[in-house]
Amino acid sequence: MDLLAIIRIAMRALARNKMRSSLTMLGIIIGVGAVIAMVSVGQGAQQQAQQQIAAMGSNMLFVGAGTVTRGGMRMGWGATKTLIYDDMLAILRECPAVQAAAPGSQTAAQVVFGNDNWATQLNGTEPQYFDIRSWPLAEGSSFTQDDVNMAANVAVIGETVRKNLFGATDPIGQTIRINNLPFKVVGALAAKGTSAAMGSDQDDTIIVPITTLQKKITGQDWLRWIMVSAISREASYTAQQQITALLRDRHRIRPGSDDDFMVRNLADMADLADQQAQLFTVLLASIASISLIVGGIGIMNIMLVSVTERTREIGIRMAIGATEGDVQQQFLVEAIVLSLVGGAVGILVGTGASFLITQTLGWPVLVSATAIGAAVIFSMAVGIFFGFYPARKAARLDPIEALRYE
Amino acid sequence: MVTISQPDVSQTTASDHGAVIQVEDVHKYYDLGETRVHALRGVTVSIERGEFVAIMGASGSGKSTFMNIMGCLDKPSSGRYLLEGIEVSQLSKKELAAIRNRKIGFVFQGFNLLSRTTAQENVELPTLYAQVSKEEGQKRAREALELVGLGDRRMHFPSQLSGGQQQRVAVARALVNRPSILLADEPTGNLDSRTSVEIMEVFQKLNDGGLTVVLVTHEADVAQFAKRSIQFRDGKIRRDEPIMNRPLAAEVLKSLPTLED
Ligand SMILES: Nc1ncnc2c1ncn2[C@@H]1O[C@H](COP(=O)(O)OP(=O)(O)OP(=O)(O)O)[C@@H](O)[C@H]1O
Ligand SMILES: [Mg+2]
Numbered sequence: 328m329d330l331l332a333i334i335r336i337a338m339r340a341l342a343r344n345k346m347r348s349s350l351t352m353l354g355i356i357i358g359v360g361a362v363i364a365m366v367s368v369g370q371g372a373q374q375q376a377q378q379q380i381a382a383m384g385s386n387m388l389f390v391g392a393g394t395v396t397r398g399g400m401r402m403g404w405g406a407t408k409t410l411i412y413d414d415m416l417a418i419l420r421e422c423p424a425v426q427a428a429a430p431g432s433q434t435a436a437q438v439v440f441g442n443d444n445w446a447t448q449l450n451g452t453e454p455q456y457f458d459i460r461s462w463p464l465a466e467g468s469s470f471t472q473d474d475v476n477m478a479a480n481v482a483v484i485g486e487t488v489r490k491n492l493f494g495a496t497d498p499i500g501q502t503i504r505i506n507n508l509p510f511k512v513v514g515a516l517a518a519k520g521t522s523a524a525m526g527s528d529q530d531d532t533i534i535v536p537i538t539t540l541q542k543k544i545t546g547q548d549w550l551r552w553i554m555v556s557a558i559s560r561e562a563s564y565t566a567q568q569q570i571t572a573l574l575r576d577r578h579r580i581r582p583g584s585d586d587d588f589m590v591r592n593l594a595d596m597a598d599l600a601d602q603q604a605q606l607f608t609v610l611l612a613s614i615a616s617i618s619l620i621v622g623g624i625g626i627m628n629i630m631l632v633s634v635t636e637r638t639r640e641i642g643i644r645m646a647i648g649a650t651e652g653d654v655q656q657q658f659l660v661e662a663i664v665l666s667l668v669g670g671a672v673g674i675l676v677g678t679g680a681s682f683l684i685t686q687t688l689g690w691p692v693l694v695s696a697t698a699i700g701a702a703v704i705f706s707m708a709v710g711i712f713f714g715f716y717p718a719r720k721a722a723r724l725d726p727i728e729a730l731r732y733e
Numbered sequence: 734m735v736t737i738s739q740p741d742v743s744q745t746t747a748s749d750h751g752a753v754i755q756v757e758d759v760h761k762y763y764d765l766g767e768t769r770v771h772a773l774r775g776v777t778v779s780i781e782r783g784e785f786v787a788i789m790g791a792s793g794s795g796k797s798t799f800m801n802i803m804g805c806l807d808k809p810s811s812g813r814y815l816l817e818g819i820e821v822s823q824l825s826k827k828e829l830a831a832i833r834n835r836k837i838g839f840v841f842q843g844f845n846l847l848s849r850t851t852a853q854e855n856v857e858l859p860t861l862y863a864q865v866s867k868e869e870g871q872k873r874a875r876e877a878l879e880l881v882g883l884g885d886r887r888m889h890f891p892s893q894l895s896g897g898q899q900q901r902v903a904v905a906r907a908l909v910n911r912p913s914i915l916l917a918d919e920p921t922g923n924l925d926s927r928t929s930v931e932i933m934e935v936f937q938k939l940n941d942g943g944l945t946v947v948l949v950t951h952e953a954d955v956a957q958f959a960k961r962s963i964q965f966r967d968g969k970i971r972r973d974e975p976i977m978n979r980p981l982a983a984e985v986l987k988s989l990p991t992l993e994d
Binding site: 332335336339343344639640642643644645646647648649650651652653726727730 | 801804806807826827830831833834835839841845846847849850854858859861862863867906910
């Protein structure tokens, strides 16, 4: 008996009980939909993390004044005074993998404009900082090297600060007071959002010339950090090694002792974020797979009930000439059709759900073709696997006894 | 179909040649734990091509058991059954299915139609298991339904048909693969006398066309339309005789008052 005829018989049998057929499919629909939605969300998260890291400048390195242990107490990063401006010059001079570097110093500050005031982080640096971090200005312009040389009272403000102090007012040219010193706002930065790698609001900051910060506000001449860009993403590992070696040498750290600085590589962070997102995807997919298996068990359950309920039908079919093979194939095809149609609807539902979820979270939409392919194969396998036993049971029925069945 | 008018044969023996159905000393028992039910106790009978046999007997005398064995649905516990000279016990399940599908048409005691399935689709069912194209199957089912006078009820579901109409759908289904033998177990069991005669008219017409017909009935009124009657009692054949002066169902029908329609 050809497959087409079997499929026709199976379709007729399914159509005869539409309600039960659709309820059976629901399990597979939810299962497949969940797998696709979860994999898409996972991959969207991965993409999102990568975009955020790329936005920070993928070949960027962060050199921080290190942690030190003092009297058995570990101090936070930035607690040493050993990182200095000359270190930055040395890095630029002696590390070939380094393209650019910007020094940094920072402190907490209270900012006032009119009646509004705002507590934020004050960073002092040089103009190349904005390039290294690939951080464009939304309005105005950056301060210049001249401003740095003259320790001018000029400031570039982050988006969060702008919103809180100025609201709808144009900030450019306005004068704000930082720790009671008047500063002229020359630029406003584009919003960068919350950093995936650093976990803080990057826009809650004011950036001023480093000389101004050091001389007029903190009175410190050491650096808190140096922002470095490598010549390429690949070179960032080499740059990291070169900087580490150079700074250990300059700070006279004996072999075996800890660094009094730290170098973080954004490529490392990107890899870490990748790994975490992948783990997240696998986790979500496994949870979703469970619902697919539950859906399969649902098919088996319904098929078993169906075999019992349709014992008489099976008897009739056998009495008029269906072979065991015909009956087995019919029930198997019914199970496969249920799971495949369920799988197809599940793909639509899953794709729709993926769009909805990623849209809501503002992540890029990624409906994975692999996930769809896997869902189709998996639902077919579910149909065969969970349909086989009921089909076998149906085929083993004795025609006479099946006909007698009430 | 070629009409082979066979003279009424009485007391045929197993050694007869050309018999379509040849049953030799068939026994059938059912083991029910402690007890053993002896449903058939040595049945020997031979049925020729073109015969029209009515099997009668009390309830429980083994008629259905015998029909099921003839219809290759069940196997005898002992004894031989030859269908067109072939020993049925030698056949595989697959070959038996093919015989049930093509050689034998079986009308069950209950109607045994698929519910929620139209008359047309019910009748098509055996063609799905034969090597018959979809179009050919549909055409044959249409013809079979027209033959039993239900050409205008093809798209009706069993629940929308009367008992007699359902029984006729069952007959059409038994005929759709053009079998050479029609086995009918109490085809008029639940029907009023007029509808019974209508069914018998169909059977006589088919038999005239050369089909071998064996039917089981409780009613002598129904049995009289056959050419030969076999009486069962306690799993054995008690009487086997030709029917003289059998009436034509078509004639009887004319004399019966029409109830409606
Ligand atoms: N599957 C079975 N298991 C046990 N006993 C059975 C089975 N089928 C039939 N019998 C027994 O075999 C005997 C013959 O049954 P059968 O159905 O052939 O009778 P019948 O002549 O067709 O009766 P009726 O006219 O009521 O249909 C009965 O005693 C019955 O109880
Ligand atoms: Mg019976």
